[in-house]
Amino acid sequence: MACRSSGGPATAGGGGAVKKLATLALALAATQLAANPPSIQGAGATWTNPGGDAGKTHYSRLDQITPANASRLGLAWSAELGTGRGMEATPVMVDGVLYVSGVAGRAYAFDAATGRPLWAFEPEVDMQLNRTACCDMVNRGLAVADGKVMVAALDGWMYALDAKTGKLVWKADFIENRAKGDNSTGAPEVAGDVVIIGMAGAEYDVRGYVTALDLKTGKLRWRWHVVPRDPAKGPQERPELEAALKTWDPNSRWDIGGGGAPWDALNYDPETGLILVGTGNGGPYATSKRSPAGGDNLYLGSVVALDPKTGAMRWHYQETPGDNWDFTSTAPMILTRMTVDGAERPVILHAPKNGFLYVIDRQSGKLLRANPIARVNWAKGIDSATGRPILDAEAADYTTGPKIVFPGTPGARNWFPAAYSPKTGLYYGSVLDIGNLIFMTPGQKPLKARALNNDAALIFTQDLAEAVGTFPAPMAAQIRALPAFADAVKNPGKAQMRAIDPLTGKTVWAVDTGGWQDRGGVMVTASGLLVHGNVAGQLVVRDAATGRSLKAIDTGSSIMAAPMTYRIGKVQYVAVTAGWGGGGYPYIPRYGAAYNRVNANRLLVFKLDGRARLVKPPLLPPLTVAPEPPAQAANVTPEVIARGASLFFGNCAICHANRPRSITPDLRRMAPATHEAFRQIVLDGLYVPAGMPRWNDILSPQDADAIHAYLIDLQVQTRKDELAKQKAGKPLDGPALTILSNY
Numbered sequence: 195m196a197c198r199s200s201g202g203p204a205t206a207g208g209g210g211a212v213k214k215l216a217t218l219a220l221a222l223a224a225t226q227l228a229a230n231p232p233s234i235q236g237a238g239a240t241w242t243n244p245g246g247d248a249g250k251t252h253y254s255r256l257d258q259i260t261p262a263n264a265s266r267l268g269l270a271w272s273a274e275l276g277t278g279r280g281m282e283a284t285p286v287m288v289d290g291v292l293y294v295s296g297v298a299g300r301a302y303a304f305d306a307a308t309g310r311p312l313w314a315f316e317p318e319v320d321m322q323l324n325r326t327a328c329c330d331m332v333n334r335g336l337a338v339a340d341g342k343v344m345v346a347a348l349d350g351w352m353y354a355l356d357a358k359t360g361k362l363v364w365k366a367d368f369i370e371n372r373a374k375g376d377n378s379t380g381a382p383e384v385a386g387d388v389v390i391i392g393m394a395g396a397e398y399d400v401r402g403y404v405t406a407l408d409l410k411t412g413k414l415r416w417r418w419h420v421v422p423r424d425p426a427k428g429p430q431e432r433p434e435l436e437a438a439l440k441t442w443d444p445n446s447r448w449d450i451g452g453g454g455a456p457w458d459a460l461n462y463d464p465e466t467g468l469i470l471v472g473t474g475n476g477g478p479y480a481t482s483k484r485s486p487a488g489g490d491n492l493y494l495g496s497v498v499a500l501d502p503k504t505g506a507m508r509w510h511y512q513e514t515p516g517d518n519w520d521f522t523s524t525a526p527m528i529l530t531r532m533t534v535d536g537a538e539r540p541v542i543l544h545a546p547k548n549g550f551l552y553v554i555d556r557q558s559g560k561l562l563r564a565n566p567i568a569r570v571n572w573a574k575g576i577d578s579a580t581g582r583p584i585l586d587a588e589a590a591d592y593t594t595g596p597k598i599v600f601p602g603t604p605g606a607r608n609w610f611p612a613a614y615s616p617k618t619g620l621y622y623g624s625v626l627d628i629g630n631l632i633f634m635t636p637g638q639k640p641l642k643a644r645a646l647n648n649d650a651a652l653i654f655t656q657d658l659a660e661a662v663g664t665f666p667a668p669m670a671a672q673i674r675a676l677p678a679f680a681d682a683v684k685n686p687g688k689a690q691m692r693a694i695d696p697l698t699g700k701t702v703w704a705v706d707t708g709g710w711q712d713r714g715g716v717m718v719t720a721s722g723l724l725v726h727g728n729v730a731g732q733l734v735v736r737d738a739a740t741g742r743s744l745k746a747i748d749t750g751s752s753i754m755a756a757p758m759t760y761r762i763g764k765v766q767y768v769a770v771t772a773g774w775g776g777g778g779y780p781y782i783p784r785y786g787a788a789y790n791r792v793n794a795n796r797l798l799v800f801k802l803d804g805r806a807r808l809v810k811p812p813l814l815p816p817l818t819v820a821p822e823p824p825a826q827a828a829n830v831t832p833e834v835i836a837r838g839a840s841l842f843f844g845n846c847a848i849c850h851a852n853r854p855r856s857i858t859p860d861l862r863r864m865a866p867a868t869h870e871a872f873r874q875i876v877l878d879g880l881y882v883p884a885g886m887p888r889w890n891d892i893l894s895p896q897d898a899d900a901i902h903a904y905l906i907d908l909q910v911q912t913r914k915d916e917l918a919k920q921k922a923g924k925p926l927d928g929p930a931l932t933i934l935s936n937y
Contacts (some may be wrong), residue, residue, distance in 0.1 A: 202227070208732070216549065220607070234247060234530055235247065236720065237251075237255065237256075237759075238254075238256070239760060240491055241254075241285070241286055241555065243381075243383075244335030244336075245528075249529035249614075250526060250529065251460055251528050251613060252611050253719070255720045256719060258764075258766035264530040264723060265744060266803050266805030267768070268747075268803060269800055270583075270600075270767055271309030272309070273797040274796055274800050275297075275771075275795040275796060276795070277296055277795045277800055278773070278793045278794060278857075279330055279775070280779055280793060281754065281772060282610075282754060282776045283332075283646075283756050284333055287306050287760040288357075291305065292305075294336070294447045295335055296333060297795065298348040298351050298787070299317050299353070299378075301315040307762040309610060310932070311341060312436055313879060314361030317349075318844050319348050321885055322879075322882065322887045322888065325375075325644065325645070326395045326645075327379060328397050328398075328848060329776055331885065333346070333379060333381075334609065336381060337382045337389060340409050341356065342355060343356075343360075344382045346380065346391050349377065352365065352368055352720070357385045364411060364412035366414070368407065368414075372400075373643065374399050374400050374644065376391050376395050379394050379457055380392050380394070380457050382407065383457075385406075387839065388407060390406045392458070393461060396477045397453075397475075397477060400420055400451045400453065401453075401454070402452070402453060403417050403422035403456075404417070404456050404926075406505060417505065419432075419435060420454030420474070420496075420498075420876070421454045422439040433508075434506075437492070442489050442492075443486050443487035445548075446485045447485075452477060453475055453477030454476065455474040455475075456472060457474060457522075457528060458472065458525070459526055459527050462502065462529050465540055466509075466540065467599045468501070469501075469858075470500075471500060472522070472523040472546065473524070476494045478647055478648050479518065479648045479650045490512060491516050491517065495512060495522065495548070496511060497509050497513065499559060499668075511559045511581060513546055513548060515583065518590070518591070519572055519599055519632070520648070520743075521546060521548040521572075523548075527542050528542070528543040528614045532619070539555055541555060543621055545621075547601060547608060548583075548606070549601045551567045551602075551695060559577070563698075564578075565698060566607060567694060567937075568600070568601050568606035569629065570601065571586060571598075573586060573843075590933055593634070596633035596669070597631070598658070598678035599632055599678075601629060602628045602654055603632075603652055607626070609812070610624055610716075611623070611716065611756040612624075613724070614718070615720040615738065617722075618739070619696075620702060620738075622691075622724055623694075624691055624726075625692050626831075628687030628688075628710050629654075629655045629687060630684070631661070631920050634649055635649070642892060654687075656710060658682055659683045688706060689708075689709065689711070689712050690706055693741065703741040705741045707925055708728060713754075714726050722737060722738045723735055723738055725830075726738070726756070727754065727755065727772070729786040730785055731748060731751050731752055731787025747808070750811050751772035751774075751794065751810060752786045753772045753842070754776060755770060758770070765802075766801065766802070767799050768801070770797075771795070772797075774786055774787075774788035776841060782855045788855075791813055792811040792814060817925075820863045820916055821865060821866075823905075823906045823910060823913075826907070827899070833904050835903050836904075837900045838901045838903045838904030842901050845893070846861075869902070871899065872902045873895060876901070886911065
């Protein structure tokens with residue numbers, strides 16, 4: 195088959211030889227699959243990768259902890275990890291050792307039964323890369339193989355550590371071009387004798403790729419790019435990229451890179467011998483900005499199957515052709531076997547951001563099912579014959595004016611792992627029903643190196659009613675006239691924990707969670723338990739058949755990561771990392787544990803009749819009125835403040851939420867010393883050791899002064915409002931508008 199520019203599956207094209215190789219590879223995969231019994235059956239006593247088993251099903255065959263005794267669950271041991279940002283990694287347990295990764299690529303090893311620390315590793319990270327990590331300095335896991343622990347640091351270095359001692363065996367730089375905004379937040383995946391890692395940064399100026407390193411030495415083995423390179427630079431690196439080039443405008447924004455960063459969703463399939471990769475969103479967001487003549491823009495928003503020995507593509511399925519909405523396909527995939535249309539099939543279960551749950555044959559890439567699991571208005575459905583979405587341009591094409599799009603850019607599903615139980619045949623996970631208003635400014639923008647280039651403004655539907663009142667009257671009227679406006683204001687959205695039939699998309703049961711940010715990872719067990727954390731700080735154990743809560747342990751720490759379970763001797767343990775950040779970064783919702791307590795990153799381990807004392811992190815001091823800022827400089831005009839606001843929302847707002855409780859400082863509450871050092875902080879990197887990068891390559895001194903003027907003005911207004919609230923006896927932390935933009 196030749197590679198096609200459709201949403202349907204295809205094998206690599208580019209000539210007769212490639213066609214024959216691809217056909218032979220698929221035939222060989224089918225023979226291997228028939229000759230070997232299924233190896234994707236759930237985790238047993240060990241938990242060998244962040245997803246538990248080879249299929250990353252987050253399903254455990256252990257059954258000591260049951261619905262009947264789950265109420266006896268208590269703390270076995272805990273460990274402080276010494277950081278205070280987002281924790282998204284699920285631990286790995288091999289040979290009695292519990293390994294876990296943390297902020298920016300730290301790694302830790304503990305005795306899995308006692309919690310005794312064995313070793314800890316902290317990479318030397320270039321914190322300047324924090325500027326291009328759109329969603330916190332998180333890390334989603336490590337890999338254990340060949341006596342080594344592999345962990346990728348935020349700045350794109352892979353570290354191979356001795357599993358027993360934590361000492362460095364090798365390290366390798368897997369970033370292709372350090373002048374760009376590439377960074378790393380994902381977990382590596384071992385496939386035979388290579389370790390494979392993706393990268394992040396599609397909102398910035400990157401051309402996405404995955405890299406394979408030699409497991410023993412760290413030497414580069416191959417690299418596969420998601421999008422073609424500028425054809426003016428010569429032939430493409432691979433034949434499938436020559437085919438992909440036909441789906442891009444020749445005059446695309448090659449300088450920006452195209453996006454497609456595969457920052458998560460790597461699965462090695464031992465049954466087919468393929469490495470499966472979920473690819474990222476386009477950059478800039480709008481197809482009209484990225485590829486003005488349109489096109490499917492392969493291989494954005496796709497699942498691709500690669501040969502782990504060479505990196506050659508064997509098939510692809512594009513879930514969001516011509517991605518226009520930041521609909522990454524990087525949500526974790528689950529590999530399993532299901533009976534579909536009367537035959538047992540090896541399948542991928544995948545629910546990316548775009549609102550559909552897909553069932554895909556993992557031998558061929560053929561689409562078997564696709565059903566919506568949240569509000570979707572960008573497409574009317576998926577054509578089962580072609581595999582392509584049936585677009586609704588009138589509802590969701592914001593290139594002609596503001597539109598309210600469902601799902602929103604946070605995605606119906608995202609990085610937070612789901613689980614699949616072969617016993618129930620159900621898919622379990624958090625589902626987010628939320629949209630956002632999207633609009634952009636006209637015309638192409640110049641490239642901003644290592645900075646946001648998405649060229650879109652986003653307002654979540656939770657903020658829509660408030661936001662419209664702040665817009666100029668003509669624009670407000672235009673937005674209120676949108677067909678989706680009334681529903682978006684009436685039903686702005688929520689998060690639910692759900693059990694879903696993957697073949698129909700129908701919800702079997704659903705439980706509302708605390709708010710749209712409350713969407714953590716899950717684990718399911720053979721004994722019928724569903725375990726997850728929440729933003730309020732509880733580890734929740736549910737009956738997987740009904741969703742009924744059986745036990746909720748108040749830990750005092752917001753929990754987003756997926757739990758895992760393992761057995762040492764006759765004792766079953768449940769472990770989870772705790773810490774707010776990542777997907778909801780930097781805003782901490784009022785119902786979150788991290789809103790009232792120190793956001794201390796911890797590893798928490800539980801067992802039946804656990805007796806260890808569960809100590810909650812310390813309470814934060816009460817909120818006080820914003821301090822009085824310095825007077826504005828004599829040359830500050832309303833125009834300067836407006837320019838500062840535009841620069842702030844285009845460069846700073848993605849990290850600085852400007853709310854009373856946030857992982858990053860609330861810049862409406864700057865102390866006098868911070869005001870005095872503002873230029874040094876923003877331009878010279880005074881706070882780089884604390885994670886605040888320098889901006890002198892993008893912002894001029896005049897730009898920094900304009901941002902400062904805007905923040906002084908904002909602090910004046912905040913202080914005035916909070917003094918009035920204090921006088922009236924109202925809380926100081928009322929709602930605040932969230933706008934993420936890049937002009």
